Amino acid sequence: MAAGRGTRISRHIGGRPKCTLSIGNGLTLIEHTVEKLRAGGVNDIALVVGYQAHVVRTLLAGKGVMFYHNPFFDVTNSIASAWFAMDFIRDDDILVLNGDVFFEGDLLDMMLATTVNPVLFSDETRKDEADYKLCYEDGRLLKYGKELQGEDITGEYIGIARINADLLPVFRQRLNELINSQEHALWWEDVLYSLSQEMTINVKDVGGLFWAEVDYIEDYNRIMKHRNLASDDHDMSST
Numbered sequence: 728m729a730a731g732r733g734t735r736i737s738r739h740i741g742g743r744p745k746c747t748l749s750i751g752n753g754l755t756l757i758e759h760t761v762e763k764l765r766a767g768g769v770n771d772i773a774l775v776v777g778y779q780a781h782v783v784r785t786l787l788a789g790k791g792v793m794f795y796h797n798p799f800f801d802v803t804n805s806i807a808s809a810w811f812a813m814d815f816i817r818d819d820d821i822l823v824l825n826g827d828v829f830f831e832g833d834l835l836d837m838m839l840a841t842t843v844n845p846v847l848f849s850d851e852t853r854k855d856e857a858d859y860k861l862c863y864e865d866g867r868l869l870k871y872g873k874e875l876q877g878e879d880i881t882g883e884y885i886g887i888a889r890i891n892a893d894l895l896p897v898f899r900q901r902l903n904e905l906i907n908s909q910e911h912a913l914w915w916e917d918v919l920y921s922l923s924q925e926m927t928i929n930v931k932d933v934g935g936l937f938w939a940e941v942d943y944i945e946d947y948n949r950i951m952k953h954r955n956l957a958s959d960d961h962d963m964s965s966t
Contacts, residue, residue: 728915729757729826730777730797730808739944744779746826747786748947751954756941757783757826761790767835773815774826775808777801783826799911809915810906816895823915825886827941829950834936843929844891845898845919849882851932857883858942861930868928871920882932886940888916897922 733745740748746757754762757774764772773793776783777800784794795812797803809816809823822838838848847868849861862870862879870879890898902918910917919928939949 728775728805728808728824729783730775730780730800731805732778732800733827733941735942736944736947739947744783744826745941747782748941750829750950755786756829756950757787758790759829760824760826761787761792763830763832763835766832767839769822769835769839771815771819773812775812777808803911804913805915806902806905806913806917807911809918810902813899813902816890816899816902818892818895820889820891821895823888823890825940828886829939829941829953830885830887831937834933834938837933837936838887838889841889841931843931845888845894846929846931847888847916847919848885849930849932850885850935850938851882852935853883854880858940859884859886863930866929866931868920868923868930871916882930884916885933885938887938888919890919 729744729746736745747755750756750759761772771793772791773795774783774787775795775797777797780796793815795808795815797808797811799807843866847861849863857880859873860871860875860880861868861882861884862875863881871884898918901921905913905918905921922928937953939946939953941947941950
């Protein structure tokens with residue numbers, strides 16, 4: 728998912744799409760993601776674009792990525808982006824991730840090896856810093872949201888989920904229902920949340936493996952520190 732504007736960090740990055748930020752060694756964030764997915768054996772990769780779509784398309788030209796376009800990115804949320812990619816959500820197990828998430832191969836290996844379905848991935852080491860919070864017990868989602876506090880916070884949602892093929896018909900049906908009800912301001916994850924009264928929505932801790940979702944400038948700095956690269960200039964031009 729890479730259709731949104733990224734308003735919380737845009738003033739630091741000149742209004743460019745977050746996924747096109749340079750993370751050093753000649754790579755942008757989205758190129759790094761595509762490389763890690765390919766190395767992990769994920770060959771079918773699709774990206775939903777919207778804001779400055781041409782910039783992202785140009786960056787990934789020739790890399791075998793399928794594109795879907797959300798022309799209403801300014802007035803919708805990620806549930807609409809998922810709906811525009813409906814043809815991709817069909818026949819095989821899928822990972823759904825936000826285009827501004829950084830991860831390494833060890834985390835991808837863990838996610839691909841996960842057998843529970845569906846599953847949201849969480850970081851239990853980031854309760855205090857958490858942006859979007861999850862509350863779960865014995866791996867079962869109980870509560871979710873930015874407003875959770877105190878003992879209701881089990882971990883931070885990392886912006887990645889896995890849905891296996893056998894659940895996709897149910898997922899697609901509920902996605903259609905929500906869109907047809909004009910619920911286009913929801914996150915795509917709200918499709919899963921809406922099913923939580925009917926089935927178990929699983930949550931799995933990433934076990935301290937490094938990840939970062941670039942919502943704020945501090946998130947970008949965490950990535951650069953992890954990669955042992957300086958990020959003081961903050962012009963973040965791609966290379």
